[in-house]
Amino acid sequence: MIELRSLSRHFLVGEQLVRALDDVNLNFEAGDYVSIMGPSGSGKSTLLNIIGLLDRPTSGDYVLDGRDTTGLGDDELAALRSRKIGFVFQSFHLVPRMTARENIELPMVLAGVPPAERRRRVDKVLADLGLADRAHHRPDQLSGGQRQRVAIARAMIMEPTVLLADEPTGNLDHVSGAEVLNALEALNARGILLLVVTHDNEVAARARRHVRMRDGKVVLDQRGAAGGLPP
Amino acid sequence: MMTVDLLRIAGQSLARARLRSVMMLIAMSIGVAAVVVLTSLGEGARRYVTGEFRALGTDLIIVLPGRSETTGLQPGMFAGETPRDLTLRDAQAVGRLPGVERIAPLVIGSAPVAAGERSREVPVVGTSAEFMPIRNLSMAQGQFLPPGELDRAVAVCVVGSKVSRELFPKGDALGATVRIGERRFRVIGVLAESGRAIGYDLQELVIVPVSAAQQVFNRESLFRLFVQAHDRDSVPRVRDLVRATLKERHQGEEDVTVITQDAVLATFDRIFVALTLTLAGIASISLAVAGILIMNVMLVAVSQRTAEVGLLKALGARGAQITALFLAEAILLSMAGAAAGLALGYAASWVVGRIYPTLPVGAPPWAVVMAVLIAVASGVVFGLLPARRAARLDPVEALSGRK
Numbered sequence: 001m002i003e004l005r006s007l008s009r010h011f012l013v014g015e016q017l018v019r020a021l022d023d024v025n026l027n028f029e030a031g032d033y034v035s036i037m038g039p040s041g042s043g044k045s046t047l048l049n050i051i052g053l054l055d056r057p058t059s060g061d062y063v064l065d066g067r068d069t070t071g072l073g074d075d076e077l078a079a080l081r082s083r084k085i086g087f088v089f090q091s092f093h094l095v096p097r098m099t100a101r102e103n104i105e106l107p108m109v110l111a112g113v114p115p116a117e118r119r120r121r122v123d124k125v126l127a128d129l130g131l132a133d134r135a136h137h138r139p140d141q142l143s144g145g146q147r148q149r150v151a152i153a154r155a156m157i158m159e160p161t162v163l164l165a166d167e168p169t170g171n172l173d174h175v176s177g178a179e180v181l182n183a184l185e186a187l188n189a190r191g192i193l194l195l196v197v198t199h200d201n202e203v204a205a206r207a208r209r210h211v212r213m214r215d216g217k218v219v220l221d222q223r224g225a226a227g228g229l230p231p
Numbered sequence: 232m233m234t235v236d237l238l239r240i241a242g243q244s245l246a247r248a249r250l251r252s253v254m255m256l257i258a259m260s261i262g263v264a265a266v267v268v269l270t271s272l273g274e275g276a277r278r279y280v281t282g283e284f285r286a287l288g289t290d291l292i293i294v295l296p297g298r299s300e301t302t303g304l305q306p307g308m309f310a311g312e313t314p315r316d317l318t319l320r321d322a323q324a325v326g327r328l329p330g331v332e333r334i335a336p337l338v339i340g341s342a343p344v345a346a347g348e349r350s351r352e353v354p355v356v357g358t359s360a361e362f363m364p365i366r367n368l369s370m371a372q373g374q375f376l377p378p379g380e381l382d383r384a385v386a387v388c389v390v391g392s393k394v395s396r397e398l399f400p401k402g403d404a405l406g407a408t409v410r411i412g413e414r415r416f417r418v419i420g421v422l423a424e425s426g427r428a429i430g431y432d433l434q435e436l437v438i439v440p441v442s443a444a445q446q447v448f449n450r451e452s453l454f455r456l457f458v459q460a461h462d463r464d465s466v467p468r469v470r471d472l473v474r475a476t477l478k479e480r481h482q483g484e485e486d487v488t489v490i491t492q493d494a495v496l497a498t499f500d501r502i503f504v505a506l507t508l509t510l511a512g513i514a515s516i517s518l519a520v521a522g523i524l525i526m527n528v529m530l531v532a533v534s535q536r537t538a539e540v541g542l543l544k545a546l547g548a549r550g551a552q553i554t555a556l557f558l559a560e561a562i563l564l565s566m567a568g569a570a571a572g573l574a575l576g577y578a579a580s581w582v583v584g585r586i587y588p589t590l591p592v593g594a595p596p597w598a599v600v601m602a603v604l605i606a607v608a609s610g611v612v613f614g615l616l617p618a619r620r621a622a623r624l625d626p627v628e629a630l631s632g633r634k
Contacts (some may be wrong), residue, residue, distance in 0.1 A: 054545060054626040075549045093542045093630065097247040107546045147626025154546070228372045 001161065001193060002028040003050065006058035009046050011218075015080045020046040021057070022216035028195070029159065033188045035204035036197045038213035044197050045166065047213070050080050051195065052164050053077045061099075065161065074127055082111050086155030088184070089166035092147045094139040094154075100146075101126070101135040111158065125153045145176025152183050157191070163187060165196045169203055181206060232552050241559035242392055244536075251528050252564060259525070259568025259610075260575055262518035263602045267576025269514045272583065273507030278591040280503060284496045290332075290463045291365065291492040292470050294325070294456040298488055315481045316452035318383055319441065324476055326381075330461055330469045333361035334397070336381065337455040338444040344437055346398040353394055355411060355437045357444020365459050368433070373405045373420035376440055384442040388416040391434035395421045396514045411437065412447045466491055491606035512600050515605055521568070522609030529617035540621050541629025548624040557621050560616025562607060569606035573599065 009021040020043045028034060028093035036044045046145055049055035050062060053069060062069045064084060069077065085092075094103050101122055108118045125133045129149045148168060155163055165184060168175035176187040181203065198204050245252045296317040322336040338357035343350050360378040362368070368375065375389055388409065395404040395418075404418050422433055445451060460469040474489045481487070533540070543553055576594065584592040 049627050052545065054630070075551075078544070078547050078549040080543065085545075085547075087545045089630070093538065093545075095539060097243055106543075109240070110232055110543070110546055110548045110552060112232055114233075158547070231502070 001030050001065060002026075003061070003063040004051075005061040005063070007050065007057045007062060009010040009043075009050060009055065010058045019216045021050070022215075024060070024218055026211070026218060026221070027164075028193055031188065031191045032209055033185070033194045033207045034196070034209045034211055035147055035207035036195060036213065037199070037201075037204050038219075039159075040213075042213040043216040044213050046216075048164050048166055048195065049196050051162065053081050054190070082107060083158060084161050085159040086163045088148070088151050088155050088165040088168045092139070092151045092171070094147055094150060096139050099136050099138055100131060100142065100150045100153075101139065103139070103150055104157055107154060107158045118139065121157055122153075125157055128186075129153050131193045143176065144172050145179050148172060148176070148180045149183055152180065152187075156187055160192070162193045162195070163193060165194065167198055169198070169200065177203070232555070235556055237559050238563070241556060241563055244532075245560055245563060248532065251532065255521075255525050255528055255564050256568045258521040258569055259518070259565050259606055261571035262514070262521040263572025263606050264579060265514035265517050265571045266511055266598055266602035266605075267573060267594045268579045268583070269510035270507050271576070271580040271592045271594040272590075273503060273510045274595045274598075275584075275590040275592035277500060277503030277507065278593075279589065280499050281496055282591070284492060284499065286367070289492050289496065290460045290466055292458040292460060292466060292473060293490050293495075294458065294473060295488040295490070296452055296454075296486070298486055315486050317456060317477075317487055318451055318453065319445070321477055321480055322453060322456050323381060325456065325458055325473050328469065328472050328476060330465045330472065332459045332461050333365060334459070335359050335362040335457040336441045336453045336459065337362075338441055338448065338450065339454045340444065340448040340450070342412045342447055343410075344394070344398065346404075346407060349398050351394070351397060353435060353437055355439060355444060355447065357439050357441040357447075359441055361459075362438070362457070365457050366433075369423040371421045371423040374417070375420055376438065377419075381440075382442045383440065384446055385440050386414065386416045386443065387419045387440070388443075389420040389422060389438040390418055391422045391432070391436045392424055393432070393434040394437055409437075411439065414443070414447060416443070425495045466493065506576050506593065507598070511601065514602075515531035518602070518605045518609055521606075522565075522613040525561055525564060525610060526613035526616060529557060529614055530564060530620070532555065532560070533617045533621040536621075537624060537629045540624050541626045541631075544624075544626035545630065553622040554615075554618040557618035558611065561572070561618070562610045565606045565610025565614075569603045572602070572606070576602075580599065 004024055004026045007021055007024040011018045011020055024047065036047065038044045046055065050057055064080065104122050104125060105118050126135055127153065131146065131149055134142060134146055142150065168180055168184065172180060184194055196203065204210060208212060209223050211218060251475055280626045319336060322334055325331060326334040335358050341352055344353050359381055360376045361374040371392060377385065390404060393615065398409065399407060404421055407418050408415050409418060416439060435465055458469065460466045470489055470491055477487050478485045540553055556561060580592045580594060584590065
């Protein structure tokens with residue numbers, strides 16, 4: 001479903017060329033649950049941004065659902081993001097002046113979904129995530145775990161095929177983090193491709209496939225339990 | 232994205248950033264209010280002046296000696312010939328024309344007027360009995376100049392109320408004798424205070440029969456000749472008749488200027504419309520300044536909401552949608568500012584109207600429409616740059632807060 005072929009992304013920082021991604025080849029299938037780990041600067045965020053179509057590779061191909069995305073214009077990329085990609089960020093990125101309901105609605109508003117349909121879908125998702133009584137709260141009236149669940153609701157409201165989570169539990173305590181992971185895994189169980197970038201071994205261990213990166217290269221790509229992984 | 236949602240989201244972020252919204256609203260409303268107030272004043276002045284002229288009668292024709300229009304070289308100029316005088320005989324000839332209701336020749340000069348020990352230099356006007364109805368004068372005491380032949384220099388005079396007070400502090404002007412230059416005149420009337428005329432204060436005048444004034448000033452030529460037509464419709468016909476008659480009497484030389492009160496009115500109208508336009512232009516500058524302020528504040532808003540722009544892009548917003556969102560904010564603000572400015576402007580105009588009841592203030596509709604259009608247009612123009620800057624933000628950098 002996602003095919004990355006000899007993907008590179010280079011930045012020029014001052015005089016120096018930084019290879020954030022260096023000849024990465026990866027394939028992901030629908031329903032995969034993948035953890036992506038690596039030290040800071042290993043290229044895992046850049047990988048996530050490129051898969052999320054927020055960034056373009058310097059060279060190589062990215063095929064999403066059978067479609068090569070490398071030659072697409074900004075508006076086509078935006079349309080693909082809208083339909084296929086959901087983002088969950090470490091710092092939630094909720095719009096502070098909007099209620100939980102309005103935040104969740106936002107992708108549908110941008111996509112032009114009619115209000116009645118929006119209401120129906122938001123009601124369902126709020127119930128699924130145990131947020132039904134929080135619909136009219138603004139982010140500053142919600143706990144961290146609740147905020148991240150609102151963000152997850154927003155990421156999945158367009159029923160994307162890929163869910164990209166960048167340190168989803170990084171700002172949360174243990175209990176809230178577990179709730180958030182449960183919510184993400186419930187979506188994965190319904191067939192969504194879940195990519196989780198994390199520093200936390202415990203979080204990474206819950207995935208079924210593990211990608212390790214260093215200096216822009218994939219150094220390990222292993223399926224199965226995390227038992228035998230190097231730290 | 233639906234328009235309703237666009238406006239809702241834009242309105243929401245304006246409501247949230249209350250201080251900056253209010254600041255921009257004030258700037259824009261001051262601009263619009265300035266246009267409304269200044270054009271109201273200009274329009275008020277125009278209506279006041281044209282109203283005053285209309286009060287003098289639109290059926291009036293004024294004859295001036297000499298030509299005011301330039302129509303090339305006139306033959307007489309080479310001979311060193313001056314324009315012929317407008318004489319009392321000319322006035323009498325005009326007075327006999329069909330369609331002429333009444334005439335009032337005018338001779339004006341300044342002379343020392345003395346009563347006993349008191350003496351004062353005042354403007355002296357020589358005219359006829361018909362000056363009174365033409366100028367809508369009314370008397371406080373006594374009567375106006377007696378009707379009769381224009382060339383009879385009866386030694387009577389009518390004094391303005393101010394002259395009366397100064398020369399006869401005891402109020403015994405009527406029947407007294409005053410000396411004007413070398414001649415003696417009997418005071419037969421005092422003007423009432425109500426008389427008004429553009430250019431000079433009737434209350435400072437002394438009015439004598441026209442031929443008496445000619446003798447006092449030793450001058451044959453008339454300063455003006457007022458001709459009143461039967462009605463307004465006959466004005467053009469009478470004007471042409473007067474012009475033809477005087478041309479014939481002056482050996483075919485068209486050496487007088489005949490203007491109608493309507494033409495004077497039209498001239499003043501044009502002058503005041505130009506004045507109002509100028510004021511509107513000056514006030515528009517403040518609208519442009521408000522527009523630049525909107526641009527600055529929107530630029531700040533964009534940099535404050537960089538992360539939000541990044542998020543919108545991550546959620547699938549196209550560049551045009553982000554432009555539209557920020558532009559909608561600027562336009563909503565300028566429209567609200569225009570509405571507040573109109574209210575403010577009308578309120579201020581109303582207050583001015585209360586303070587100066589004689590001034591018929593009221594903003595002309597074109598100025599109101601123009602002010603609102605410029606306000607909204609400046610919202611669009613000055614909102615566009617910040618909005619496009621937002622749309623061009625790189626989503627990765629915007630989300631990470633590096634920019």
